[in-house]
Amino acid sequence: MNHHLLFHSVHQLSRQIMKQTNIVLQPYGLYSAQWSVLYVIKQKGSMTQKELSDYLSVEAPPMTRTVQRLVKQGYVRQMPGEDKRVKFIEMTELAEKEYPIWEKEIKKMNEKAIEGFPKVHQHELQQLLSNWLYALDSHQRKEEDK
Amino acid sequence: MNHHLLFHSVHQLSRQIMKQTNIVLQPYGLYSAQWSVLYVIKQKGSMTQKELSDYLSVEAPPMTRTVQRLVKQGYVRQMPGEDKRVKFIEMTELAEKEYPIWEKEIKKMNEKAIEGFPKVHQHELQQLLSNWLYALDSHQRKEEDK
DNA sequence: TATAAATAGTTACCTAGGTAAGTAAAGGGA
DNA sequence: TCCCTTTACTTACCTAGGTAACTATTTATA
Known part of the structure; x- marks a missing residue:
């Protein structure tokens, strides 16, 4: 990747x-x-x-x-x-x-x-971004607690 | 949306x-x-x-x-x-x-x-972003030609 | 060939957002 | 109660990136 x-x-x-x-x-x-x-x-x-x-x-x-x-x-x-x-x-x-x-x-x-960017893809993208942001956030919270 | x-x-x-x-x-x-x-x-x-x-x-x-x-x-x-x-x-x-x-x-x-953001999703996300950027770009090129 | 148009880079100035440090009010503990 | 810590906001200063206007070349054209 x-x-x-x-x-x-x-x-x-x-x-x-x-x-x-x-x-x-x-x-x-x-x-x-x-x-x-x-x-x-x-x-x-x-x-x-x-x-x-x-x-x-x-x-x-x-x-x-x-x-x-x-x-x-x-x-x-x-x-x-x-x-x-x-x-x-x-x-x-x-x-x-x-x-x-x-x-x-x-x-x-x-x-x-x-x-030109299909609706289905828009929803998928939103889902992926939200998930990533959530993972990032959780991770950063953990770092701060250290 | x-x-x-x-x-x-x-x-x-x-x-x-x-x-x-x-x-x-x-x-x-x-x-x-x-x-x-x-x-x-x-x-x-x-x-x-x-x-x-x-x-x-x-x-x-x-x-x-x-x-x-x-x-x-x-x-x-x-x-x-x-x-x-x-x-x-x-x-x-x-x-x-x-x-x-x-x-x-x-x-x-x-x-x-x-x-915490799975590899499969990373690839999906990359694909979606590239597609969107491409669509955006094409559209903007069209606008400029007007 | 002389001149106009295009191109590469710079300068000046704008917004967006970040950190560090300061001020004033609110809360908490001895 | 007094003092210390926390909290909300502000000020000062930094980077990131944008536009407009400028300079100096290069290219295209009359």
């Missing part, structure tokens, strides 16, 4: 997708990292930054940056919680209004990006 | 792998992007920067940076070609000597990263 090739394929695919996402979002002044935050809080509702970075598996510092830019653009609000350390992130009315447009564009791009 | 989840899985996997690669290379003062260049010229021999960036699907500017850092570390030389625009990148004796050590560490990490 050529691991280099496998890892390279994953990496390249990741970059290609992010590139396409950025192209589609550019007219709206958004970038892929911001979109991923907007997408999550749209689905899950208000969350703390910790919950967001855990959910998206991103470290705290990049999350701070992404949120701060969304705040500056008026798409998100940071609401202090009862625990004064935490900040709940919630969508503004402006973002709520624009969201359907963004979503439509992203959906269109997603379908283009996966055109 | 939830494309968000699929794309997110690919992206996360890519980041995890790069992270592990960087951890392993840190003692040698190398980073993943530099390793990918060293790996390629070790396999393929001397190449121009253009050939390198095409092969690794990376734009020219990041390749310039990566190569320049390798030059500064003394692992690579830029040899002018007959065509005075191009620069052939070749490994130095120092890198040639250190390479087996780096390779051993990377191999060990690769095997750890894929532990």
